[in-house]
Amino acid sequence: MVNLKAFLIGICLFLLGHVLAWFQLNSQFFNEWFKNNSLILVLFGIPISYTYLYATKYAYIGFGELVWPGRFVGFAIGMIVFGICTATILGEGITIKTGISLTLALALVCVQIFWK
DSSP: OOOHHHHHHHHHHHHHHHHHHHHHHHGGGTOHHHHHOHHHHHHHHHHHHHHHHHHHHHHHHHTTSOSHHHHHHHHHHHHHHHHHHHHHHSOOOOOHHHHHHHHHHHHHHHHHHHOO
């Protein structure tokens, strides 16, 4: 039985965590400040880790105290966020191979949510 409220909180926290992690790791490629302040970026990892910690907690509750579904959902959201951010911010296009990978990531999420 899926606890919808906990599941949605988990999804939102995974989205936030992945977006923050993307900027933490990739901003060095388009912003001088990020390139020159790696120690501060490392410290950003503390609140990002808390975001993932709570995302995992809420996904666990949302999926009826199962760990695997939340792991797949978190992974798939990460793939989707990475693809979108990399394409829109860094201008790296989505190739056919990347598009298929993103589609598979979306399929993982759908299997975990809709397969009873």
